[in-house]
Amino acid sequence: MKKQATSSNVPRRSKKIVVIMGATGCGKSKLSIDLATHFFPSIEVINSDKIQVYNGLDITTNKISMTERCGIHHHLLGEFKPTESHPEFSPSDFRSAGDFRINEIVNRGKIPFIVGGSNSFIYALLVKRFDSGFDIFESLNPVINELRYQCCFIWVDAIAPVLNQYLDKRVDEMLDSEMFEELKEYFEKEGFSDSSSDGIRKAIGVPEFEKYFKGKISYEEAAMEIKENTRVLAERQVKKIMRLKEGGWNIQRVDATATLTAKMGSEKMAGGENPARKIWEEQVLEPSAKIVKQFLLE
CATH class of the missing domain: 1.10.287.890 (Crystal structure of tRNA isopentenylpyrophosphate transferase (bh2366) domain)
Known part of the structure; x- marks a missing residue:
């Protein structure tokens, strides 16, 4: 990975970033690509999945393929190669590396999208005061809701039985x-x-x-x-998002339940098209685009 720098022409608190959260399988990566290709072509994505940051095992870790990325620049996706002296990529590492990439993206006049299911990484990156000594998701310590960027949070969710x-x-x-x-x-x-x-x-x-x-x-x-x-992981991810939301983070939920149901079904629309795409656009993509547009205009 490249050496991290900290300079930026834009004050940190004035930087606007979009964070797409959710349990595994809900469509976070798909939403980021659809928002980029349909509404916001100046997006660059920073991966916030703590397993996908590692190099290798692309199928097992379910990394988005180069074809699926549609030319959208992705950061911290498969970039980290462990060494004996640095075997793991920690939340503190993500805080430093993520801030550096945000600086780069903003200075190019583009919009950083933080996309992934590792809420410990998201929390470490965004809060103004981060203490790596304890995990707020495993303790009774209060959630810090003073953030060091202007953030728009979108939570792609689905009811548990369907997910x-x-x-x-x-x-x-x-x-x-x-x-x-x-x-x-x-x-x-x-x-x-x-x-x-x-x-x-x-x-x-x-x-x-x-x-x-x-x-x-x-x-x-x-x-x-x-x-x-995988089901246990999804449940844990949702609980962490709820912890942040209840702690004061302004997280806006979009419901992908009907989309996942349609994707599992065999019913086709006229012309052979699966209805999942239309449901996704109406119930997830378009509401998310409105949320982001309003945020960028504020």
């Missing part, structure tokens, strides 16, 4: 899209580990299939564990 069903389907699709082969190649190259605490080894799919390749569980059991752990 869980969709996440199960997505895991099956990932396994059908060479996730298994990617993990097999990873373990052949990197070997096994006595600890899953190092960087990308925390990614859902890695510890589960490590047990499979060691002969401890079956393929079906590994797949079921991935689904269960």
Whole structure:
């Protein structure tokens, strides 16, 4: 990663940034790309997923592909390569690196979009006073709502039963899209580990299939564990967003439930089009665009 600098021509508090939050699978990356291609061409995205920041395992970590990015510049996505002296990318690292990238983007006259599901990273980046010594999501300490930028928060959400069903389907699709082969190649190259605490080894799919390749569980059991752990992750992410919202952050929710339901259905519109796209535009994309437009005009 490039050396971090701190200079900027724009005072920090006058910088406007958009933050797209939500549980895994709700469509955060898709929303950022759609907003860029339909409404705000000056967007640049800063990834705030703490697993996707690591280099490698693109399918397992569900990184947005180059084709799907539609030419939109993405920062801190697959950039970090752990070393012996720096094995993990911490919230403090993200605070420093994210601030540097925001400076770069704003100085180019563009709009930074922070996109990802790691709320500990988002919190570390945005609050004026950050203490890495404790996790506000695991403590009774109050949420700091004094932020060092002007922020617009959009929460892409879906009701749990529908999201869980969709996440199960997505895991099956990932396994059908060479996730298994990617993990097999990873373990052949990197070997096994006595600890899953190092960087990308925390990614859902890695510890589960490590047990499979060691002969401890079956393929079906590994797949079921991935689904269960993905659902647990989504629930944890939603609880953290609610903690921030209840702590005073002005987070505006858009509902992707109907979109996910339509994506799982087989019903087609006239012409063979799945209704999910139209529902997405009406219930998620257009309301989000209005929120962002109002924020940028303030």
